[in-house]
Every structure is written in C-alpha cells, then in structure tokens.
Amino acid sequence: MDAISSLGTNHVLSGFSPFSQENQSKSKLCPVMSLDLKEHAMVSTDFANQTLTAFSSSSVTPFQAKTSSIGMSRGMRWWEKSTNHNMLEIQSANHLVDSLLNAGDRLVVLDFYSPGCGGCKSLHPKICQLAESNPNVMFLKVNQEELRTMCHGLSVHVLPFFKLYRGAEGKVCSFSCTIATINKFKKALDKHGSERCSLGPAKGLDEKELATLASVGELKMNLNSLTMHQASNNGYKTEEQYQTMVL
Numbered sequence: 001m002d003a004i005s006s007l008g009t010n011h012v013l014s015g016f017s018p019f020s021q022e023n024q025s026k027s028k029l030c031p032v033m034s035l036d037l038k039e040h041a042m043v044s045t046d047f048a049n050q051t052l053t054a055f056s057s058s059s060v061t062p063f064q065a066k067t068s069s070i071g072m073s074r075g076m077r078w079w080e081k082s083t084n085h086n087m088l089e090i091q092s093a094n095h096l097v098d099s100l101l102n103a104g105d106r107l108v109v110l111d112f113y114s115p116g117c118g119g120c121k122s123l124h125p126k127i128c129q130l131a132e133s134n135p136n137v138m139f140l141k142v143n144q145e146e147l148r149t150m151c152h153g154l155s156v157h158v159l160p161f162f163k164l165y166r167g168a169e170g171k172v173c174s175f176s177c178t179i180a181t182i183n184k185f186k187k188a189l190d191k192h193g194s195e196r197c198s199l200g201p202a203k204g205l206d207e208k209e210l211a212t213l214a215s216v217g218e219l220k221m222n223l224n225s226l227t228m229h230q231a232s233n234n235g236y237k238t239e240e241q242y243q244t245m246v247l
Contacts, residue, residue: 078121079113079141084131087139093150093218099140100204105167107137107193112151112161114144120160122179130189137193153212164192168200 090096090110100108111127113120131139144151144159154163162185163174172192177185205213213219 077115078124079115079143081124082128082131084128084139086135086137087128087131087141090140090142090147092147093153093213094220096140096142096150097204097210097219099138100165101202103138103165103167103202105196105198105202107189108165109137109139109189110142110163110165111139112142112144112156112159112163114159116145117159119178123160123177123182126179126182127185130185134189134193137189149216150213150218153216153218154209162188164188165202165204166192167198167202170203170206 088099090099096110113124127139131137142151144156158176160178161174161176164172166172173188175184175188210219
C-alpha cells in the first residue's frame, strides 16, 4: 500500500495491538493503533522527523500515509463531525487540567484519537451517539497527532484509548476500545456515570500525571503552583492543609 510522510521524532506507530490473541483477532475487524514509545523517551516538542507506520487489516505489508491534519480538506475531517454540546476538543495540557477541575462531579471521558487511526474513525460515530445519549457526561477529545508529548506523558501508547475521571475520585478507569468491543465503553459509562451525591470538588489529574507533564514542559505553571491550584480547588488554602488532606 501507499506510504506516508513523517511527522516527528523516532517513535513508530504500528498497526495492531500486540496484547493478546483475542485483541489481535478483533483488530482484524477494526484495527487498534499501537504507539511504540518505549525505546525513545519523548522529552522534546520538536517533531520535525517523526515517522508513522501502520498496517492494513488484511495484510502485514507496511504502508505509509500522510496523517497530518494540516492541508486536509474539510470533508476529510471526520473527527470534527460532532455538534454535541458535551464534546470538547482539548487544545493543551493546561486546557485539560482546567477542564477536569471545572467539571465538578460530572463523569469526564478523555477520548484519545488520531486522524490517521482507522479504529478511531470507525468508533467516532458511536462515541458521538453515546455523548448524545449521556448529556451529563463530558467528553474531552485529545488529538494525539497534535498533542503527542502530552499523550506520552499520560501513558497513552495505543489508540483509540480512553481515560475516565469523576469528581473527588479522580481517575476511575482507563482502557482501549474498538467498535468490536464497544460494550466495554458502555459498561464503564453505566458503572461510573450514575447519579449520586457529590463527594467533593473535582480532583482532576493525579500528582504523578501532573509531575510527568510538568517535567516535559507541557504545563505552563510549575508543579508547586499546580499543587496549590489543585488544593485551592479542593477548598484547602495552604499547601500544608493540602498535604494533610492527602495523608
């Protein structure tokens, strides 16, 4: 098949999830894109020479295709085809942090995708339907192509991928899902999206996630400021009060 231009550092995207025989068989119906980032730690935002490689569902022959959203016609932008008020495109790590903290006790779904991921494209209409039928759930869309370093900092190594956060609990679950395993997504919504009394202000990203994003320069404020911001959101005015709450 035809091949694609490069986008960034030396990381490689390979076509199918290698986790299990079951996942491999399901990926033939709707491939999962694997982001192999283990050998080359991404600590730079210079993406001048990155190569993307994927595999077709019917052949192991590698193909390259240009996945950059720049220059694509409006008709090809499948990831923008949503009018749901509860679906929001994340623009930066700070935007993500603020969106989670401002969500209150609502369930928040982080939807990690890439314009060049076939599995993401196939699943997108179903996600839009679920967003429409669950108006109290907030869906935050994260474009891995545009926010590559942030996604690596959040340990996203396969697409499509989802992380669910809710209120004071913070992250409640994370998983990869395709159209063939959409019931996994529905069960997570049912389990964590039910009505309940608020358990407190939203926690958002955990300290490890914040520290990782700060260490790679994805957050504009330093970790101490972020901790204070998070503590303030939880009603604790000083760092000492916040540490007491954590313990």
